[in-house]
Amino acid sequence: MSGIIKSEPFTLNIGPQHPSTHGVFRIKVKVDGERIVDAEMVMGYLHRAMEKLAEERTYTQNIPFTDRTDYLASMSNNLGYVLAVEKLAGIGVPDRGNAIRVIMAELQRIASHCMAVGAFTNDTGAWQTPVMWCFRERERVLDLFEMTSGARLTCNYMRIGGVAFDLPREFEPATRKLLADLPGFIDEIEGLLVGNEIFLARTRGVGMLSAETATNFSLSGPMLRGSGIAWDIRKADPYCGYEKYDFQIPIGYQGDAFDRFIVRLEEMRQSVKIVQQALDALPGGPHSTHVPLALRPPAGEAYARVEGPRGELGYYVVSDEGPSPYRFHIRPPSFINLSALKEMTVGGTVADAIVVLGSIDIVVGEIDR
Amino acid sequence: MPAFLITNNWYDFRDLGNLSGKLLDLLDDALPFGVVYVIAALLGFVASFVIFVLPSQLFVGVYGERKLIGRIQSRYGPNRVGPFGLLQPIADAIKLMQKEALTPTSADRALMYLAPIVFVAPCVLLFAVIPFGPNMVFADIPVAIVYFLAVSSIPVLTTFMAGWSHNNKYSLFGAMRVVAMTISYELPLVLGMLGVVLFTATLGLQSTVLWQKEMDIWLVFLQPLAFAIFFLGASAELNRTPTDIAEAESEIVAGYLTEYSGMKWGLFYGMDIGYAIAAAAFGVTVFLGGWTFFGLEKWVPPWLIFIGKTYLFYFLFIWTRGTLPRLRIDQLMTFAWKFMLPIALLNLVIVATERMFWVEEKADDSIVYAFALINIIAAAAAIYGWSRALGYRPENTPQKARLVSEAGGFVPVDAHGEGSK
Numbered sequence: 001m002s003g004i005i006k007s008e009p010f011t012l013n014i015g016p017q018h019p020s021t022h023g024v025f026r027i028k029v030k031v032d033g034e035r036i037v038d039a040e041m042v043m044g045y046l047h048r049a050m051e052k053l054a055e056e057r058t059y060t061q062n063i064p065f066t067d068r069t070d071y072l073a074s075m076s077n078n079l080g081y082v083l084a085v086e087k088l089a090g091i092g093v094p095d096r097g098n099a100i101r102v103i104m105a106e107l108q109r110i111a112s113h114c115m116a117v118g119a120f121t122n123d124t125g126a127w128q129t130p131v132m133w134c135f136r137e138r139e140r141v142l143d144l145f146e147m148t149s150g151a152r153l154t155c156n157y158m159r160i161g162g163v164a165f166d167l168p169r170e171f172e173p174a175t176r177k178l179l180a181d182l183p184g185f186i187d188e189i190e191g192l193l194v195g196n197e198i199f200l201a202r203t204r205g206v207g208m209l210s211a212e213t214a215t216n217f218s219l220s221g222p223m224l225r226g227s228g229i230a231w232d233i234r235k236a237d238p239y240c241g242y243e244k245y246d247f248q249i250p251i252g253y254q255g256d257a258f259d260r261f262i263v264r265l266e267e268m269r270q271s272v273k274i275v276q277q278a279l280d281a282l283p284g285g286p287h288s289t290h291v292p293l294a295l296r297p298p299a300g301e302a303y304a305r306v307e308g309p310r311g312e313l314g315y316y317v318v319s320d321e322g323p324s325p326y327r328f329h330i331r332p333p334s335f336i337n338l339s340a341l342k343e344m345t346v347g348g349t350v351a352d353a354i355v356v357l358g359s360i361d362i363v364v365g366e367i368d369r
Numbered sequence: 370m371p372a373f374l375i376t377n378n379w380y381d382f383r384d385l386g387n388l389s390g391k392l393l394d395l396l397d398d399a400l401p402f403g404v405v406y407v408i409a410a411l412l413g414f415v416a417s418f419v420i421f422v423l424p425s426q427l428f429v430g431v432y433g434e435r436k437l438i439g440r441i442q443s444r445y446g447p448n449r450v451g452p453f454g455l456l457q458p459i460a461d462a463i464k465l466m467q468k469e470a471l472t473p474t475s476a477d478r479a480l481m482y483l484a485p486i487v488f489v490a491p492c493v494l495l496f497a498v499i500p501f502g503p504n505m506v507f508a509d510i511p512v513a514i515v516y517f518l519a520v521s522s523i524p525v526l527t528t529f530m531a532g533w534s535h536n537n538k539y540s541l542f543g544a545m546r547v548v549a550m551t552i553s554y555e556l557p558l559v560l561g562m563l564g565v566v567l568f569t570a571t572l573g574l575q576s577t578v579l580w581q582k583e584m585d586i587w588l589v590f591l592q593p594l595a596f597a598i599f600f601l602g603a604s605a606e607l608n609r610t611p612t613d614i615a616e617a618e619s620e621i622v623a624g625y626l627t628e629y630s631g632m633k634w635g636l637f638y639g640m641d642i643g644y645a646i647a648a649a650a651f652g653v654t655v656f657l658g659g660w661t662f663f664g665l666e667k668w669v670p671p672w673l674i675f676i677g678k679t680y681l682f683y684f685l686f687i688w689t690r691g692t693l694p695r696l697r698i699d700q701l702m703t704f705a706w707k708f709m710l711p712i713a714l715l716n717l718v719i720v721a722t723e724r725m726f727w728v729e730e731k732a733d734d735s736i737v738y739a740f741a742l743i744n745i746i747a748a749a750a751a752i753y754g755w756s757r758a759l760g761y762r763p764e765n766t767p768q769k770a771r772l773v774s775e776a777g778g779f780v781p782v783d784a785h786g787e788g789s790k
């Protein structure tokens with residue numbers, strides 16, 4: 001602010017206890033009136049030393065830990081980890097196991113995007129309505145997870161060499177019913193928000209990220225695709241037989257919060273398509289190969305990446321032929337996506353910063369690990 | 370007098386004003402001069418507040434709003450306490466009274482205690498001028514519209530007091546936002562009201578209702594622009610959701626209410642609903658014919674018509690709260706100064722011309738129907754034209770994400786022929 005009225009900036013702590021930080025996360029912003037002149041991220045409130053803990057447990061015992069990094073996408077995290085261990089130990093997965101993994105990962109993407117879209121609209125101030133609608137559909141996906149794995153949030157379903165259990169008999173009809181209802185629900189949310197002038201005013205042109213900045217910050221997932229870069233691990237480096245499925249990569253226009261929102265909505269539609277195809281062509285046979293419980297992979301290292309709901313989710317495992325990993329590292333997508341926060345918030349208002357944070361779709365459990 | 374017309378008999382329950390008038394007349398005979406005015410004032414407050422405002426707050430404002438928003442959000446809403454959860458507001462109040470009212474050590478204690486109390490008083494005063502029926506108006510003062518607009522801006526002061534006293538940055542944010550917002554929204558609100566006043570040539574609320582009854586048309590049809598401005602301005606001043614930026618939960622925690630707890634918070638919460646009901650009552654009186662309903666008031670008690678209309682108007686507030694996201698403060702200010710103020714001025718010009726024509730040509734009263742038609746068309750044209758002139762281009766907004774089949778690098782926007790401009 002310039003002119004006759006002189007004002008001086010003051011520091012405002014957004015978080016760690018704040019309704020919109022989606023966990024315990026803090027942004028130290030310096031504001032001049034409503035405008036942000038500087039932003040600093042403070043992380044680590046939820047640090048649980050997962051990477052260190054994993055070095056003390058066997059490879060199979062580590063699977064439940066991966067549930068708890070990104071607790072909104074436990075299936076994807078399980079998948080990333082078991083893929084890394086399979087790569088390290090050279091274990092193959094039967095076709096049915098791969099198909100079930102794809103179904104679960106895509107259902108998880110739908111559930112996670114429901115949460116992302118709902119929380120994001122909540123941050124723009126739509127008082128709980130879209131978030132409740134999203135929760136309503138997310139519950140149905142979680143019901144499917146409960147049916148299969150016994151847990152709703154931390155599923156612990158993937159195993160090295162396949163999945164823990166075969167699909168129950170009632171899974172397929174329930175999933176088909178959900179898949180029939182989901183497009184209508186996505187249209188409903190789109191109808192509620194995409195044509196809404198207030199929503200457009202709040203999100204269009206907010207948190208702009210050019211394609212160049214997005215690549216420089218090594219962003220991934222809907223953040224990167226919102227900036228107009230067609231990049232998806234499922235297409236670029238297929239795993240679990242994703243090359244067999246017909247789907248498209250949604251990309252945005254100018255890289256603002258609104259683009260990320262419509263990209264997420266479209267990704268849910270594509271996920272519905274993938275699950276449909278996987279169910280139609282579900283192969284028979286075993287769902288898992290036999291893997292010894294005390295797995296001792298040959299010495300070496302492996303990095304496996306999957307396209308998680310939030311972006312490139314990578315697991316890096318090093319073995320020294322012991323029963324537990326010598327080094328275990330996670331590449332959490334929301335941690336890296338969050339690194340561009342300062343670029344997006346400085347110059348905007350406090351209200352914009354909240355919208356930007358919502359559009360990144362962070363999960364603090366994954367950022368702090 | 371025909372049987373179904375409002376009579377001046379005290380037993381005519383269709384207008385409770387007769388009964389209280391009779392009672393006060395009797396008291397006036399018995400008591401020394403002047404005492405009856407004090408009793409009348411007390412009776413008016415007790416009647417309007419305890420019989421109408423408080424139950425409305427509890428059962429429409431708290432229970433109805435929670436239930437309706439629950440249904441909008443596809444959940445049940447309160448359904449545990451009492452039949453259909455009807456006792457929920459009472460349970461809420463008891464819970465709030467039991468809670469500890471914390472005061473931060475660095476807060477300005479006096480201001481912090483005073484603010485909720487000062488917040489309550491104007492709400493009680495507002496209902497003094499609202500006509501519930503032909504004789505059911507506590508103070509039929511000739512400048513009721515000005516009185517209402519003036520008294521309804523007092524709570525802004527208290528919200529600023531509340532925000533300032535906490536010594537909390539979020540509260541300060543909220544307080545500053547309230548002040549900025551109210552300064553912006555009072556102007557179009559008053560200008561919109563001026564259009565109404567020019568038509569009816571009165572500043573009294575009861576006479577506004579009688580004018581609408583006589584002309585057999587509601588002012589909402591004659592003044593659609595003023596109605597829109599009133600609704601938007603009122604929801605901005607009331608901190609209802611599309612414009613609840615002063616207590617924006619997702620941004621500044623709870624704005625000026627951040628540090629309040631217990632019944633101090635409860636007073637703010639309850640009175641927010643009280644103000645919303647007052648605004649609804651005012652809107653109904655000025656724009657929707659008050660206690661009249663095209664002749665129905667002869668059969669149904671007018672106060673029932675009035676209360677029904679008020680609740681329906683309040684439903685609009687609930688509905689917008691349940692569906693709309695929140696505007697940003699600068700967007701809200703831009704909207705007030707660049708959109709609502711010019712529209713309000715345009716409305717004033719239209720009304721002045723029509724009124725001039727009506728008086729100069731000594732036209733028949735039925736010309737108001739022609740005016741209504743002209744004004745509705747003019748309102749739609751003005752809103753559309755002015756928003757286009759300000760650069761509103763909805764057709765340029767992308768509706769869906771672009772789709773590509775292969776992973777690769779950056780895809781320029783015009784590569785697919787559908788630009789976002």
